[in-house]
Amino acid sequence: MLRWARSVLFVGQMYAMMAIMAVFFTPWAIFDRRGAYAGVRTYCRYVRWTARWMVGLRTEVRGRVPVEEVLIGSKHQSFLDIILIVSVVPRPxxxxKKELGRAPILGWYAKRIGCVAVDRGRRRAAMRQMVEGVRHGDAPPRQLIIYPQGTRVAPGVKAPYKIGTAVLYEETGQPCVPAATNVGVFWPRKGILRKPGLAVVEFLEPIPPGLPAETFMARLEQVVETRSDALMAEAGFDPRPPGRESAEES
Structure with a gap:
């Protein structure tokens, strides 16, 4: 019961602070994109700090943080992996998904830092939107983050890696930095309860540009899934229980 109460308080203050910081940073962000970066980074670091002392959830980013122009292909389990990445990557x-662009506060800031919205329900149109958004977006060409499975995937659930990541890999001609995580063990894709422990996002060795699409996708999936499973096991979660489910779209 106490853990639930702490989780409710944590989530409530987290969203309240999102509104407060938005008011504070928006005037700067309107006139200078650096204000938007500062706002989202400050907020993400604040969430990490409050998670530690309010619900006992410590967070850690491992590996070399990408600061150059790269594609980041990351495992996605909950909002927390976004928070960890944005808290350390300089120009994310x-x-x-298109629906997030209409979300209050979050949607405006996402557009201001150059996020590319796509309609996941229309595959060919989504591919075109994605490529055009990357080619012609007005954000500085730094760290482009894509979730290869296309949605949040709970620990122990299997979901296919989608070809959109290979399209961007070929289109940009950039290295791809895989990122693994175990955050879903402590911060679920849905729900309020937050569990104590150590949540990790780990940046792995870059995959060089120029590989065939199938080779690239196989390598990306293998390194991300293997390392994510290891991080979940480190957190005390069995990542491969019998009868593993199929993932649902969030």
């Missing part, structure tokens, strides 16, 4: 922009 995400491939995100």
């Amino acid at each position: 922009k995400f491939i995100m």
Whole structure:
């Protein structure tokens, strides 16, 4: 019961602070994109700090943080992996679902830092939107983050890796930095309860540009899934229980 109460308080203050910081940073962000980066980074670091002392959830980013122009292909389990990535990457922009662009505060800031919105329900149109958004977006060409499975995937659930990541890999001609995580063990894709422990996002060795699409996708999936499973096991979660489910779209 106490853990639930702490989780409710944590989530409530987290969203209240989102509104407060938005009011504070928006005047700067309107006139200078650096204000938007500062706002989202400050907020994400604040969430990490409050998670530690309010619900006992410590967070850690491992590996070399990408600061150059790269594609980041990350495992996505909950809002927390976004928070960890944005808290350390200097110029992040995400491939995100179109609906998020209409979200209060979050949607405006996402657009301001150059996130590319796509309609996930229309595959060919989504591919075109994604490529055009990356080619012609007005955000600085730094760290482009995509979730290869296209949605949040709970620990122990299997979901296919989608070809959109290979399209961007070929289109940009950039290295791809895989990122693994175990955050879903402590911060679920849905729900309020937050569990104590150590949540990790780990940046792995870059995959060089120029590989065939199938080779690239196989390598990306293998390194991300293997390392994510290891991080979940480190957190005390069995990542491969019998009868593993299929993932649902969030």
